[in-house]
Amino acid sequence: MNTELLPREKLLSYGSERLTDQELIAIILRRGVKGANVFEVSKKIIEKYENFIQLYDISIEELQKIKGVGQVSAINLKASLEMGKRYHIQKMRYKSKKMESPLNVYNYCEDLIHSDKEIVRVLILDSKLNLIIHEDVSIGTANASIAHPRDIFKKAIIHNAVSIILVHNHPSGDPRPSMQDYDLTEKVKQSGEILGIKLQDHIIIGKNKYYSFNISRMVELDDR
Structure with a gap:
């Protein structure tokens, strides 16, 4: 696998399951800010919150305290996490009738x-x-x-x-x-x-x- 691929290219070539947590967040954020590109911002998020369970409970206001995360990026991230949670619940319900x-x-x-x-x-x-x-x-x-x-x-x-x-x-x-x-x-x-x-x-x-x-x-x- 070509490790030099950008996250979007990597997803298209190998599927979303091959992306790291940092790469998934980078795709959701889309862009960074002056002085901090999107990969640096997503790395900060991963370092601050160990997993998606912790990240789910963080408010939009708290996410915006991280340099490079604006309101739109925070909303996109929260919406993506909510979608993941709902998928998990619906999957468990489907299996557990x-x-x-x-x-x-x-x-x-x-x-x-x-x-x-x-x-x-x-x-x-x-x-x-x-x-x-x-x-x-x-x-x-x-x-x-x-x-x-x-x-x-x-x-x-x-x-x-x-x-x-x-x-x-x-x-x-x-x-x-x-x-x-x-x-x-x-x-x-x-x-x-x-x-x-x-x-x-x-x-x-x-x-x-x-x-x-x-x-x-x-x-x-x-x-x-």
Whole structure:
């Protein structure tokens, strides 16, 4: 492979997967500024933020503090990172229609990690634990959400669900359950028994970790 090729030429000749992180950023930025070409700017970004996970969480204002990164460049970079995140979520959802494990549920609901408010989501399942549909039934504050069993089971009844999985996020990133979480789980479980719709699990989504009430423990994942 010709190592002298510019990033765009390299992409056309060998595919995007052969580009380094620095080269990908250089293509997105398009140009540098006087005293700092685009390769130097992209190198500064890579040196300052070790990976795309860290870079995703950086604000446009913070990116603009790097010499050579203007508002347009920062917006392009943020939009590209968001597109990558959505691709990952959609790919995991496509692969994980069968909700037979807490990890499958985590992968499907990974978008909740990035919410700054608590969201209660219901996964509605058939007899083989295949996902029929999901619904967000409550959007709360940064540290609390309000969900009623009536709202949780409403769509499950419409779709003739056999069971459901309850999911919500903790914006703090720590998925350890609160007393309110225990209370909600018990109420939903009891309501499901009356309706004949089983609560398979209640999973709390955190940052690279989750808590499953079914296995009664927290699971930590590798950085992703």
